[in-house]
Amino acid sequence: MIVMKKIYLLSILAVILVCDLSTFSLQAQKVIRGPYMQSPAPYSIIMRWRTDSLTDSRVNYGTTAGSLTFHADSATPTTEHRVKINGLSARTKYYYNVGSSTQVLKADSRMYFTTAIDSTMSDPVRFWVIGDFGHGNTAERDVRNSYYNYAANHPADFQLWVGDNAYSDGKDQEYQDKVFDTVNSFGNTFLNLPFVPTSGNHDWNSICAWTAPCNTDPNLQTGPYLNIIDPPTEGEQGGVASHKKLFYSFDYGDIHFVCLNSELGATSAANDWLGVQRYADTSFNSSPMLDWLKADLAATTKKWKIAFWHQCPYSGQDNLTELSSFQLFCIAARNHFNPIIERYGIDLVLTGHDHNYQRGNLINGHYGYMASFTPSMMLNNSSGNDDLGEAYIKYTNGPLAGKGAVYVVQGNSSEGNSYSTISHPAIHWGEACDTCYGSLMIDVNGDRLDGHYFTSNGVVRDQFTIKKQAWTGIDEEDAAFDHFYVFPNPFREQTRISYTVLKKCPVKIDVLDARGKVVMAYFSGYREPGDYQDMIDMDKEYLPEGAYIVRLDCGGVVKYRKIVKAN
DSSP states (O other): HHHHHOOOOOOOHHHHHHHHHHHHHHHHHHEEEEEEEEEEEESSSEEEEOOOEEEEEEEESSTTTTTEEEEEEEEEEEEEEEEEEOOOTOOOOOEEEEESSSSSEEOOOEEEOOOOOTTTTTOOOEEEEEOOOOOOOOEEEEEEHHHHTTTTSSSEEEEEEOOOTTTTOHHHHHHHTTTSSSSSSSSTTGGOOOOEEEHHHHHHHSSTTTSOOOSSSSGOOHHHHHHHHHOOOBBBBOOOEEEEEESEEEEEEEEEEEEOOTOOOOOSGGOOOOOOGGOOOOOOOOSHHHHHHHHHHHEEEEEOEEEEESOOOOSSSSSTSSSOOSSSSHHHHHHTTTOOOOOOOOEEEEEESSSOOOOOOEEEESSSSSGGGGGGEEOOOOOOOOGOOOOEEEEEESSTTOOOOEOOOOOOOOSSOOOEEEEEETEEEOOOHHHHHHEEEEEEETTTTEEEEEEETSSSEEEEEEEOOSSTTTTTTTTTTEEEESSSSSSEEEEEEEEEEEEEEEEEEEEEESSSEEEEEEEEEEOSSSSEEEETTTTGTTTSEEEEEEEEEEEEEEEEEEEEOOO
């Protein structure tokens, strides 16, 4: 009888112990990163998250909140969960939760996603660009919150990173604290907004340190950034397969995106895929990355082409993209990326690296230092503001078919600087100060692309538009003049206007103030067909610093250009 009691008590203790261990296991299993989404596509998406102990993986999902009737699984026990959901419908909102095959580990009303449009749809596309953001500070928080306010009624389809995502070295813990954090960073944002990434030099410090310098085969490089991301590398979302996370491409509606890696420089020729050792040599155009880039752009037939990487090819602050000891990556990107992407008609280039916002005009063919910039490289130096009738035009046929790209630096999403004023012939406008933080929203709708730079306070400080337009219908015989440029702009004392007269006509050139009053009558007389350059000396008329308008009238055909006289 005593033995039976002992056996009974031991059984009870065993049950209690098992229950306690089970309870402990359930309590220990929790999501400590994410979930977050990768590779947003019309019919699929990749869900990632991290747990503090090994479990299998399950995503429950459905089109009705509270009724998640479908699930996708991965049976392998892991703490780094990856589940690809297939068989989705295009442009459809889904709700989801994540966990294991036995329990839900994270559910939240903010956990939903909307699939991408497919190639048959003409819906507008919106994406949000941030760069150099990974400080986990209040500036990053304010930039995030300004997005919530700006896009309250029209959320972005995805967030696009232009590098330096986690300071200072791209370590896993830095990503945890400065990217996936929910207080100052984007942990909650990622619950319903996928991100599309490229890397920066700070991210690469934990992969192949740029300060070393790096000299490792890129095919063998690995580290936190590459472990976190899950982009389309096999051409499954359009484009040519790269077979590696280092660089990739994808289609989203009628847009072809190309993600390049400006950190792949090395001391040995075999590993120097960027060509940083031949930074000023424009004949360098062959490496695994550059060869893939040419094949990828040659294959796409999409209307819009957008490239993004980290190291900015143009900056007007502190000579950042001129010759210096550690900015050769910027120069190499300009000399080796730009000729290829311009040859294949890239419309917009998004970069970071310099901690400010800068936006260029529509330019083509400049690969050297700023002193080599000529007016012929400026296809349009107007404001780009369609509200002023000055949108940039990308012609789809004719002599300028596919020519011209707008280059943007979006590098102040958590850090600003005030090294110097912004001055570069390729840059139209920029903002730089120690407390100037912001981000960029891009909207693409049919033949129109709009960009709006807005600050962490929610103020729109810059806007530009690119329009696709056929050359057909432009009557060159009846047109009076063409190619009206101003260079430099802004300027201090003098600026030069360039234009082409197509047929003999009376030409009148005036400078107007902001109210439209003529403050300088520069020229009046007949001109024969040909190319002309006129120097306008603003100091001669003692005109103060500020914004003015140059009006060119050729036989009743009138064009305007905004100019800025700086101090």
